[in-house]
Amino acid sequence: MPDQPQPDPLLALADACVQCGLCLPHCPTYALSGDESESPRGRIAIARALADGRLAPEPSADAALDHCLGCRRCEAVCPAHVAFAPLLLETRSRQRRRRGASLRQHVLEWLTAHPALLNRLLRIPGMMRMSGLTRRAGATSWVSPDPSAAQPRSREQRQDSASAPEPIAIFTGCIARALDDELAQALDRLLSAVGYAAQRPSAQTCCGTLHLHAGNTAQAAVLAKINARAFAGCNTVLSTASGCHAAVSDALAPITRVRDALDVLAERAEQLHFRAATVPVALHLPCSQQTVVGSEPALRRLLARIPDLTLVELRGMGCCGAAGTHLLDQPARAAALRAPLRQAAHDGGAGIMVSANIGCRLHLAAGSDIEVIHPIVFLARHLQ
Numbered sequence: 001m002p003d004q005p006q007p008d009p010l011l012a013l014a015d016a017c018v019q020c021g022l023c024l025p026h027c028p029t030y031a032l033s034g035d036e037s038e039s040p041r042g043r044i045a046i047a048r049a050l051a052d053g054r055l056a057p058e059p060s061a062d063a064a065l066d067h068c069l070g071c072r073r074c075e076a077v078c079p080a081h082v083a084f085a086p087l088l089l090e091t092r093s094r095q096r097r098r099r100g101a102s103l104r105q106h107v108l109e110w111l112t113a114h115p116a117l118l119n120r121l122l123r124i125p126g127m128m129r130m131s132g133l134t135r136r137a138g139a140t141s142w143v144s145p146d147p148s149a150a151q152p153r154s155r156e157q158r159q160d161s162a163s164a165p166e167p168i169a170i171f172t173g174c175i176a177r178a179l180d181d182e183l184a185q186a187l188d189r190l191l192s193a194v195g196y197a198a199q200r201p202s203a204q205t206c207c208g209t210l211h212l213h214a215g216n217t218a219q220a221a222v223l224a225k226i227n228a229r230a231f232a233g234c235n236t237v238l239s240t241a242s243g244c245h246a247a248v249s250d251a252l253a254p255i256t257r258v259r260d261a262l263d264v265l266a267e268r269a270e271q272l273h274f275r276a277a278t279v280p281v282a283l284h285l286p287c288s289q290q291t292v293v294g295s296e297p298a299l300r301r302l303l304a305r306i307p308d309l310t311l312v313e314l315r316g317m318g319c320c321g322a323a324g325t326h327l328l329d330q331p332a333r334a335a336a337l338r339a340p341l342r343q344a345a346h347d348g349g350a351g352i353m354v355s356a357n358i359g360c361r362l363h364l365a366a367g368s369d370i371e372v373i374h375p376i377v378f379l380a381r382h383l384q
């Protein structure tokens with residue numbers, strides 16, 4: 001008997017959409033243009049038509065798919081449980097095979113796959129500007145400016161963690177490793193205060209999210225294997241970049257559990273004691289933190305322990321537009337998505353903004369007067 005042709009998995013994913021349109025009000029790109037093709041439902045229709053051959057590849061269809069932020073806000077509200085992330089990944093993988101990628105994308109993918117080299121390169125003066133990213137001084141730090149880093153821990157904290165610290169592995173990422181020294185030091189201080197000793201296996205590499213965003217599934221699979229080897233034997237790995245969380249979790253499953261560092265710190269929040277805040281803080285919640293990681297309650301529980309803290313809420317305002325390399329590939333669209341968040345932070349009198357994803361921090365900080373830091377850095381700066 002001849003082999004039956006295998007059904008196209010992309011068509012099966014697309015066919016789950018009942019075209020109800022309930023996701024449309026939640027899509028940041030649909031909010032920008034109001035065009036159906038820039039909505040989740042429109043993109044699913046385009047992906048389906050490309051897959052079954054009813055639509056020949058053409059620039060406007062590619063652009064509609066390229067503009068997708070991968071924020072998964074549509075997936076979070078879909079009553080039919082359409083798996084939009086795998087659908088987008090499969091679609092972009094086919095686009096990548098058909099179109100290839102730009103030289104810049106190839107360079108970025110190669111550099112992020114070699115984080116130690118990237119780390120050295122980004123510390124060369126002027127290299128950051130040449131990369132297309134900008135960084136306001138102090139927005140994300142090259143070296144730790146934390147004046148309280150050397151302060152002794154309080155007696156209560158010493159008593160709480162009097163027993164031998166529990167080792168816990170940290171996923172450091174690629175860009176964050178190069179650009180956010182203060183985050184690593186802040187995390188170590190907070191973990192130490194609650195009885196953990198941070199360990200960073202040196203063989204780890206980039207999570208591959210940047211590659212997946214651009215449809216390079218082959219390279220992402222290679223990186224996943226490297227990370228699986230690097231973290232072999234670890235029960236738990238902590239992530240501090242919400243955008244990396246899904247890829248690292250997939251790479252290490254089912255043996256190793258990846259947890260947001262905020263969740264782990266919040267479990268022992270009563271051991272953390274903070275100084276009062278002196279400026280209002282804009283709270284940016286990256287899409288990945290809201291739709292994938294789910295660490296918002298932990299973050300709020302930790303922030304609630306800082307006396308006199310006034311939060312400027314940015315929740316419900318949409319994606320900032322960073323989205324992998326979207327901030328580089330579509331700078332005008334990325335700036336348009338970012339503008340209302342910045343305005344709200346400014347109108348609320350925020351002196352500082354916190355955001356748990358490195359791409360969002362770089363994008364939100366670029367050219368801004370408001371310092372943008374990881375919430376863990378903010379917490380550590382106020383640790384007593």
Ligand code: SF4
Nearest residue numbers: 017018020021023078
């Ligand atoms: S993706 Fe889900 S919410 Fe959006 S149109 Fe399809 S079925 Fe409706």
Ligand code: SF4
Nearest residue numbers: 027068069071072074
């Ligand atoms: S992932 Fe985000 S940008 Fe893309 S279609 Fe869904 S809601 Fe819109």
